[in-house]
Amino acid sequence: MTAAVSGAMADRRQVNRLGLLVGLGGITMLFAAFTSAYIVRSGGADWVALELPPILWLNTVLIALSSGTLEAARRAFRAGRLASFRSWSAATAALGTGFLAGQYAGWLQLNEAGVFLQSHPKSSFFFVLTGVHGVHLVAGVIALLALFGLAATGRLVPGRSDAPALTAIYWHFTGGLWLYLLAVLSLLG
């Protein structure tokens, strides 16, 4: 930041965006801490590999698609096409919910295969990491629904509100976070 940024000129948009980025920095540190715990713990003698439930790949496709639909929503909003924005954001929320349901199904599949939270360290990490990630995604879905509601009642004005763009950043971040976690879970240990 340079001297040019001053109170009088600072624009709300920039403030919000920086706030979000800083917040994402905090979330990143949370998962960095989990990762380091994971690496340390994976050196233990009782560490065993875990067959990841195949549905995770389907979930991954869902969340990748959802980033696409949200991009479409964001663009529609920027272009002032509110109806299109509503449908795309609803689609995104649906895909996100599908992802969450799929993750839950993955848990159940593991349970059926006799793998539980307490079974062994890798399974413990699996449930904790997917769970904490899921909570962050729930927040994203709630934000999307709120946007949808605001748009439906005409309280979201293109050109004035930055909320769709902010939500999009957050959503892409949680999507990327999932890819990262998937990589950790399938490649490390």
Next chain:
Amino acid sequence: MAHAKESFISKYIFSFDHKMIGKQYFTLAMIMGFIGGILAVLIRLQLGFPSQPWPFLENLFPVGMASGIMTPEFYVSLFTMHGTIMVFFLLSLLPVSGFGNFLIPLQIGARDMAFPFLNMLSFWTVVPGAIIIIISFFVEGGAAASGWTAYPPLSAIRSAIPGSGAGQTLWLVGMIFFVASFTMGGLNFVVTILNLRTKGLRLMRMPLTTWAQFVVGILGLLSFPALAAGAILLTFDRSLGTSFFLPAGIFIGDTLMPHEGGTPLLWQHLFWFLGHPEVYIIMLPAMGFTSDVLATFCRRPIFGYRSMVYAIMAIGTLSFLVWGHHMFVSGMSPFLGSLFVVTTLAIAIPSAVKAFNWLFTIAKAKIRFTTAALFALAVVSLFVTGGLTGIFLGTNATDIQLHDTYFVVGHFHFIMAGAGLFGAFAAVYFWYPKMFGRKLNERIGKIHFWITFVAYYAVFFPMHYLGVAGMMRRIYDPNVYEYLQPLQPVNLFITISAFVLFAGQLLFLWNYFVSMRRGETATGNPWDAAGLEWSTPAKPGHGNWEGDIPEVHRWPYDYSRPDRKRDFVGQWES
């Protein structure tokens, strides 16, 4: 910006005004600090008069002080909660959340923080945390008892000791509220400082207090998530049967615990990855206050401003690379240990830069010995004392001897608790006029200072000796060891000094509350100080400046310019 009429609730309870939120934090922190102080007095009561009956205390703690004699379990809860409350709920809340919120917008020329609603929310998130922490004393088994560091297995197995049950659970819940609140606050600090500075206020013109709060915001955001991760894993271990931190073969009584393969060291890494930056979260604001107060009362520009800023950044960065110095005796590889020695001793460099810059600022100055100036000078003294003992603890060869002795207790009460506390007092005496439009009583203030300063050294300096003589920390009754019995007079002396120290703080509380109504009324700039915050009216309203926000033309330390008649030039003057 100014609202015509505000209801009581929107003005005092759910206020969005950073100044009111700052004061709310302030009040909460003072209450918590008072409680933490009482816990310290109780700890010292036991160490000064081991296992003597104090029947009146039975009324307050029927279990912990059954028939007036302190139980060992209660003692353990006492130091655990004393440490937790003092570190997080006093010395993080007051200087950072309290003064940070109050001062940042005033010092950078903003009407409020970047996210006023989030600010209000973060205060009301920490309140339940504080309440839960206090309530935990009164649940079955008493408060948490695994130290402020919450090491497993004591913190992870519910049946380990009485405090490991409900008390530890509440400790975790309370801390999660704290972490959530504190990270929201840090986010607000960082964004506000980067984006809302008034015209002309380049980063390199910011007061060192704001610089410190900026780095503290970043430290909090980067380090508290590690504690959050640890707390989540610990909760799973406690309640859901996982084994992140718990190895096989732990017996509680005759029962073998089902856990397998976990490692308590993992918790230590996660905890200290937060824990060490946390001590700088406490220290850096105190350093900032000290710089601002010293410059004002020495009527001197702060010496080496740029190097001060770089030192703050260097300390902030290094604080993430040193956590292993708390674990030298944990069985870590000596090679790794040596790396941590190097990073730890490297912090001595920026720290020495700060200390010398203060000394050069003071040297040959005609100091105005106000109470605030005295407390700031004391910070320098405490910082040097604590810094020197830190060298021995930061070197693994010597720490192996000193670890977990009273040497450590002496050390951190100087460098962290002492510098933090005295820095906070300097700040209160200095900025009180801006908070309440009146000054604190200087005569009472000076008495308060001298009692606090002398008693503080009397309490904590002899602890180094106790530690070298072999008295271990967290011990309930040192006299069970014959070789420690001759030290009892020292412990008695410390305890009496601690009572005096505590009593001295009552003087402060009295001053604080009485001056609010009856103190000498202050002008907007009662100390002839040059920082931007002093350009506001005596009691700034919501929005801070009545007209436009002033433009900034210079740094905040323009004192005694030979080319000017008056001995200071405010940042807002061209």
